[in-house]
Amino acid sequence: MPQQELSQWVEDLNRVHDEEQERVFSEASEVLETSELGLLLESLPIDERLALWQTVAPEERVEVLVAMRSDARGVLIDNLSMPDLRAMLHGLDAEDLIELSQSLSDKLVDFALAKMSQDQKSWYEQSQQYDEDQIGRYVDHSLVMLTPNTRVFEALRAVRRAEHPMLDRVYIVDKKGHYRGEVSLPVLLAADGQVRVDSLEDDIASPLKAEMDVYDAAERLEHSDQAAMAVVDDAGRFVGRATLRLAMEITRETYEARLMARAGLDEDTDLFAPVWLSAKRRALWLGINLLTAFLASWTIGLFEATLSQVVALAVLMPVVASMGGIAGSQTLTLIIRGLAMGQITFGNVWSLAKKELLVACLNGVLWAVVIAIVAAVWFSSVAIGGVIAAAITINIVVAAIAGVVIPVILDKYEIDPALSGSVILTTVTDVVGFFTFLGLGSLFLLG
Amino acid sequence: MPQQELSQWVEDLNRVHDEEQERVFSEASEVLETSELGLLLESLPIDERLALWQTVAPEERVEVLVAMRSDARGVLIDNLSMPDLRAMLHGLDAEDLIELSQSLSDKLVDFALAKMSQDQKSWYEQSQQYDEDQIGRYVDHSLVMLTPNTRVFEALRAVRRAEHPMLDRVYIVDKKGHYRGEVSLPVLLAADGQVRVDSLEDDIASPLKAEMDVYDAAERLEHSDQAAMAVVDDAGRFVGRATLRLAMEITRETYEARLMARAGLDEDTDLFAPVWLSAKRRALWLGINLLTAFLASWTIGLFEATLSQVVALAVLMPVVASMGGIAGSQTLTLIIRGLAMGQITFGNVWSLAKKELLVACLNGVLWAVVIAIVAAVWFSSVAIGGVIAAAITINIVVAAIAGVVIPVILDKYEIDPALSGSVILTTVTDVVGFFTFLGLGSLFLLG
Numbered sequence: 001m002p003q004q005e006l007s008q009w010v011e012d013l014n015r016v017h018d019e020e021q022e023r024v025f026s027e028a029s030e031v032l033e034t035s036e037l038g039l040l041l042e043s044l045p046i047d048e049r050l051a052l053w054q055t056v057a058p059e060e061r062v063e064v065l066v067a068m069r070s071d072a073r074g075v076l077i078d079n080l081s082m083p084d085l086r087a088m089l090h091g092l093d094a095e096d097l098i099e100l101s102q103s104l105s106d107k108l109v110d111f112a113l114a115k116m117s118q119d120q121k122s123w124y125e126q127s128q129q130y131d132e133d134q135i136g137r138y139v140d141h142s143l144v145m146l147t148p149n150t151r152v153f154e155a156l157r158a159v160r161r162a163e164h165p166m167l168d169r170v171y172i173v174d175k176k177g178h179y180r181g182e183v184s185l186p187v188l189l190a191a192d193g194q195v196r197v198d199s200l201e202d203d204i205a206s207p208l209k210a211e212m213d214v215y216d217a218a219e220r221l222e223h224s225d226q227a228a229m230a231v232v233d234d235a236g237r238f239v240g241r242a243t244l245r246l247a248m249e250i251t252r253e254t255y256e257a258r259l260m261a262r263a264g265l266d267e268d269t270d271l272f273a274p275v276w277l278s279a280k281r282r283a284l285w286l287g288i289n290l291l292t293a294f295l296a297s298w299t300i301g302l303f304e305a306t307l308s309q310v311v312a313l314a315v316l317m318p319v320v321a322s323m324g325g326i327a328g329s330q331t332l333t334l335i336i337r338g339l340a341m342g343q344i345t346f347g348n349v350w351s352l353a354k355k356e357l358l359v360a361c362l363n364g365v366l367w368a369v370v371i372a373i374v375a376a377v378w379f380s381s382v383a384i385g386g387v388i389a390a391a392i393t394i395n396i397v398v399a400a401i402a403g404v405v406i407p408v409i410l411d412k413y414e415i416d417p418a419l420s421g422s423v424i425l426t427t428v429t430d431v432v433g434f435f436t437f438l439g440l441g442s443l444f445l446l447g
Numbered sequence: 448m449p450q451q452e453l454s455q456w457v458e459d460l461n462r463v464h465d466e467e468q469e470r471v472f473s474e475a476s477e478v479l480e481t482s483e484l485g486l487l488l489e490s491l492p493i494d495e496r497l498a499l500w501q502t503v504a505p506e507e508r509v510e511v512l513v514a515m516r517s518d519a520r521g522v523l524i525d526n527l528s529m530p531d532l533r534a535m536l537h538g539l540d541a542e543d544l545i546e547l548s549q550s551l552s553d554k555l556v557d558f559a560l561a562k563m564s565q566d567q568k569s570w571y572e573q574s575q576q577y578d579e580d581q582i583g584r585y586v587d588h589s590l591v592m593l594t595p596n597t598r599v600f601e602a603l604r605a606v607r608r609a610e611h612p613m614l615d616r617v618y619i620v621d622k623k624g625h626y627r628g629e630v631s632l633p634v635l636l637a638a639d640g641q642v643r644v645d646s647l648e649d650d651i652a653s654p655l656k657a658e659m660d661v662y663d664a665a666e667r668l669e670h671s672d673q674a675a676m677a678v679v680d681d682a683g684r685f686v687g688r689a690t691l692r693l694a695m696e697i698t699r700e701t702y703e704a705r706l707m708a709r710a711g712l713d714e715d716t717d718l719f720a721p722v723w724l725s726a727k728r729r730a731l732w733l734g735i736n737l738l739t740a741f742l743a744s745w746t747i748g749l750f751e752a753t754l755s756q757v758v759a760l761a762v763l764m765p766v767v768a769s770m771g772g773i774a775g776s777q778t779l780t781l782i783i784r785g786l787a788m789g790q791i792t793f794g795n796v797w798s799l800a801k802k803e804l805l806v807a808c809l810n811g812v813l814w815a816v817v818i819a820i821v822a823a824v825w826f827s828s829v830a831i832g833g834v835i836a837a838a839i840t841i842n843i844v845v846a847a848i849a850g851v852v853i854p855v856i857l858d859k860y861e862i863d864p865a866l867s868g869s870v871i872l873t874t875v876t877d878v879v880g881f882f883t884f885l886g887l888g889s890l891f892l893l894g
Binding site for chain 2: 011035260262263282293301307333336345
């Protein structure tokens with residue numbers, strides 16, 4: 001049986017239409033995991049997506065929706081009839097409602113809560129005590145929880161009955177809800193049946209704090225050797241478990257956000273978002289960049305008189321700005337990664353800046369010489385070569401400093417450097433590049 | 448006990464030196480996971496990193512090294528003495544050797560192999576049959592493997608003895624090595640002790656193929672609800688298991704590679720790489736970008752005569768190029784993400800292009816009007832406003848087309864669009880922007 005990738009299904013599904021498309025989609029449903037159907041639906045224009053949604057089995061709909069990006073999900077939910085929605089929200093569990101609640105009206109959230117079991121409802125309410133960037137909001141409860149005085153034979157009976165995925169341990173929680181430790185299944189199996197579970201070997205470092213930042217929690221999970229870690233509140237009460245799968249989702253979303261942020265986009269952006277909405281969202285970013293472009297133009301405008309006499313300056317000025325921008329973005333990219341991984345702080349930023357400055361001097365001088373030769377030959381003027389060499393060196397060195405300083409300062413003020421770092425950097429390298437090149441040109445090239 | 452994040456340790460460690468630093472590092476070793484020590488060491492300049500390495504407990508050294516990025520690891524290994532290295536390579540397991548082998552000389556790999564158990568050695572050799580981008584290379588063997596005729600009570604005994612992390616199931620493999628299924632621990636516990644394991648409920652969709660691309664395999668794992676999936680070869684023989692932790696590492700590395708690629712950097716780049724090496728690696732990328740910058744300059748050079756008469760064109764031309772570049776990179780970013788997720792193929796690229804084109808027309812016209820008004824007022828010339836409006840609209844529309852076409856074509860020829868897409872796009876938007884703006888200016892603005 002050949003394994004067909006998601007992209008192959010995307011291809012097949014997009015080549016056909018109407019009933020044929022429904023047939024292909026139903027074939028895909030049989031082979032793919034339910035959550036992969038969400039990704040598949042996202043690859044279709046909105047009208048086709050809505051048509052195929054109707055063919056998704058009712059019991060799979062929640063899982064498909066949860067797997068979609070929130071924009072794409074919103075479009076679907078807006079197009080569902082009230083009875084369809086209500087049917088779907090029946091028997092929702094707490095984790096699914098947490099994921100879906102941002103796309104649902106308050107009335108629908110209340111409806112779902114009213115239909116929930118008491119346990120699920122209190123888990124939902126507990127999650128709402130934590131912010132969107134705190135791990136406590138996203139814990140799950142598909143786990144076996146035992147009181148400290150449970151005997152091993154009773155614990156094994158509980159495990160036998162459990163139908164949770166990734167079940168490799170049991171959690172010990174006392175009657176007041178305090179977390180007391182956890183025991184892995186092999187240890188449980190090896191123990192005497194009459195022994196109390198809290199006398200067994202505890203298999204755990206320290207649990208995660210519910211207030212911990214989601215990304216830091218994901219990193220801890222990645223570096224532990226467990227499939228899940230217990231999460232506790234300030235008073236040491238057990239809140240739930242955070243799984244490696246959750247950590248993976250958090251990691252993926254964090255990276256997607258960083259990648260998309262460079263273009264001023266949101267990680268939830270739908271491929272087939274309505275044209276009007278896409279245009280509106282992107283317009284803001286274009287507007288911000290326009291302001292910085294006008295700042296660069298204004299800098300050039302200071303030297304109109306020089307430019308009209310030495311046109312070569314107008315021809316060469318993009319080279320100066322562009323080399324600064326590229327060199328600066330190399331430093332910026334490295335620093336942003338280090339900040340995101342927690343590997344850069346005020347403690348080591350000075351050593352890093354020194355290193356980046358040395359790298360910039362080497363590359364600045366190297367490329368200044370190359371560019372100077374090309375410019376001098378092109379415009380038959382050694383003076384032009386000298387001016388551009390000086391401007392390139394200065395701009396690359398300034399770019400390196402800016403590439404370190406900008407993200408570190410943004411990070412200190414809790415502004416995400418992945419979003420705005422690159423715009424600010426380019427503004428600096430454009431303005432400094434144009435100003436030094438045209439300024440030096442005015443000093444040394446005017447007849 | 449307050450939970451101290453990695454970044455706090457980085458800060459503390461970088462504020463002190465020598466013996467004080469050793470004290471802080473040893474405190475960190477007690478609290479952090481061993482693999483986090485690797486990240487901590489990377490945050491230090493090379494000399495301090497080497498000094499602290501000497502204080503890492505011998506039994507933890509392999510794990511610390513494995514957790515480091517290959518560049519940083521290479522620096523450490525190059526500075527270790529032969530006896531130290533040999534001591535460390537004693538008792539290495541197959542997976543660690545696979546990770547470390549790229550940083551080790553052939554002689555040292557042979558030494559490690561000679562000291563390995565027969566099992567580990569054959570696993571290592573099996574992994575070498577697969578390419579670096581195939582999941583078969585990275586499977587692990589920390590699992591319980593049983594023949595089909597094993598009785599449940601024997602299976603439970605095997606589980607009891609096992610000391611593997613993330614043990615939530617056993618794998619059934621026949622005497623010829625063919626994969627026959629897997630049974631979760633709760634099912635095993637609920638079964639009668641005398642029953643054969645292959646008669647129990649099989650808990651699995653389909654295993655992964657060893658030749659599968661690592662990134663696709665990571666996505667399958669993310670969407671399954673298991674902590675690990677079995678991996679089989681072409682003939683259906685069991686190769687090992689791929690865990691969710693592996694999937695997470697692959698996902699992180701893939702995203703890091705995409706983020707770093709935009710600046711022409713490698714995901715293994717060490718923060719404190721030697722200056723000379725950093726300069727050399729970055730120089731190539733600067734060189735490539737210089738060529739494209741000169742192409743833009745050459746385009747401008749075609750219009751020297753026009754520029755010397757209408758200096759306003761020189762002042763405004765960066766605005767035209769920059770708006771095209773930003774609009775194009777928004778489309779490019781969205782398309783690269785879709786390609787990476789397998790959500791874009793030749794099947795739906797045409798519908799996407801249509802949508803992006805419409806978005807570009809809307810934003811093109813909007814910003815053309817804004818920029819035209821600013822330019823007309825600034826230079827007191829309605830004609831300049833008209834020329835820049837036309838150039839902006841054309842460039843933003845071309846940028847949208849290029850933003851779709853460039854990555855799709857690169858992807859078809861298996862060139863990573865995350866690496867070169869943005870350079871090619873900027874070249875297109877610069878050249879088209881300068882050419883249309885200066886060309887239209889020559890037609891309509893010359894006296």
